[in-house]
Amino acid sequence: MAMDVSLGQYYEGKSFIHKLDPRTKLFFVLIFLVATFVASDVYAFALLVGVVSLAIIISRVPLRVVFKGLKPLTFIIIFTAILNIFWAKGETLLVNQELIPNFLTITIYKEGLINAGIFALRIIVLLIGTSLFFSYTTTPMELTDGIESALSPLKKIKVPVHEFAMMMTIALRFIPTLVDETSKIMNAQKARGADFSSGGLIKRAKALIPIIIPLFISSFRRADELATAMECRCYRGGVGRTRMKVLKFGVRDLIGFLLTGMLLAGVILINIYGNGYKI
Numbered sequence: 001m002a003m004d005v006s007l008g009q010y011y012e013g014k015s016f017i018h019k020l021d022p023r024t025k026l027f028f029v030l031i032f033l034v035a036t037f038v039a040s041d042v043y044a045f046a047l048l049v050g051v052v053s054l055a056i057i058i059s060r061v062p063l064r065v066v067f068k069g070l071k072p073l074t075f076i077i078i079f080t081a082i083l084n085i086f087w088a089k090g091e092t093l094l095v096n097q098e099l100i101p102n103f104l105t106i107t108i109y110k111e112g113l114i115n116a117g118i119f120a121l122r123i124i125v126l127l128i129g130t131s132l133f134f135s136y137t138t139t140p141m142e143l144t145d146g147i148e149s150a151l152s153p154l155k156k157i158k159v160p161v162h163e164f165a166m167m168m169t170i171a172l173r174f175i176p177t178l179v180d181e182t183s184k185i186m187n188a189q190k191a192r193g194a195d196f197s198s199g200g201l202i203k204r205a206k207a208l209i210p211i212i213i214p215l216f217i218s219s220f221r222r223a224d225e226l227a228t229a230m231e232c233r234c235y236r237g238g239v240g241r242t243r244m245k246v247l248k249f250g251v252r253d254l255i256g257f258l259l260t261g262m263l264l265a266g267v268i269l270i271n272i273y274g275n276g277y278k279i
Helices: 022-038 042-059 063-068 071-087 110-136 140-150 152-157 161-173 175-191 201-207 209-232 251-273
Strands: 093-100 104-109
Touching: 022 042, 022 110, 022 140, 022 251, 042 110, 042 251, 063 110, 071 104, 071 110, 093 110, 104 110, 140 152, 140 161, 152 161, 161 175, 175 209, 201 209
Parallel strands: none
Antiparallel strands: 093 104
């Protein structure tokens, strides 16, 4: 079982995207999410793919790092694509096979195949785009400060913005750590003769118990160590807290905002006036 993932890991660099203010990156991710789900023309979707490809080149994050983060979600991507193949309807019928008389018939349309491919690619583009701006080019501390600053108006209604931002960042940061811990526990159990690949569903589920229990114990131990370390450094939350690096918008952030707005406008215009295949 491959446990090699890069989700939540920061890739150090000095690119244009690395130097953007984290609030600018949050704004881009929000607009990018909207644009990805709004895109209904194949040319609009091609624009999103082009933007993500260009962002990868500018960020200088290696492709192996980018695609490594997709490994844990491969099953979900394939599963959703298969569902679209068998459930989507269209005009061009390719397969019409009756497996069980009067009960189960498989129908596959050309449009279903196209939609399945586009839907799978939509998920991939969405994951790469968000990961590229959230984790690969933004440190956990910058992400925490950016989320806290963006949600600062909620402090007026007594929402614990700082604590919320800190929890989100810690959860994102510890994803690769927990995955690595799971891999170590599985290897240790395999060395003791454990078998996780044979048997039925119930047997496989029972075989995971020797993994889940040590993983929970390790997670609670890490959480306790982290809390102790934060207390030793006199951490008391966001009240009166100062920062070594104060967030400031610059010229590159203004360019980032303009390009983000142009991306959303481009997707909307292509949806309205484009003559491509409608998703």
